[in-house]
Amino acid sequence: MAMTDPSPIPPHAVTMWATATEIIVALPATPVPYLTRFALSEGGLNKALNLLKIRRDSVIPTKAKADFTKPHPLVHRGKRPKPDPFSPEQRQRAHEILSRLGAK
Numbered sequence: 001m002a003m004t005d006p007s008p009i010p011p012h013a014v015t016m017w018a019t020a021t022e023i024i025v026a027l028p029a030t031p032v033p034y035l036t037r038f039a040l041s042e043g044g045l046n047k048a049l050n051l052l053k054i055r056r057d058s059v060i061p062t063k064a065k066a067d068f069t070k071p072h073p074l075v076h077r078g079k080r081p082k083p084d085p086f087s088p089e090q091r092q093r094a095h096e097i098l099s100r101l102g103a104k
Helices: 042-059 064-066 088-100
Strands: 014-018 022-027 036-037
Touching: 022 042, 036 042
Parallel strands: none
Antiparallel strands: 014 022, 022 036
16 A cells, blocks of 8 residues: 655755845754745845755755656647738728829
């Protein structure tokens, strides 16, 4: 019988929270988690998210990454020509009006 993981949290998960001035990231470690801080700004958030990506890449085995297959690419159809909104009679009438006005 197969065992299921009782926790939906992946092994590469980290804990992040924000204070009034900084973003704090807790990386799982033994015996206590490793805490690191980043500025509460766009740059700090970018660094914290990059740390999360590096953590994921270091924890997930290469075989598990190789087993992942992307869904098939979307098939894009070429642009279809739009039907002409004007009838030949309408075009002829517009041509006659423009020629009477002196435009060609």
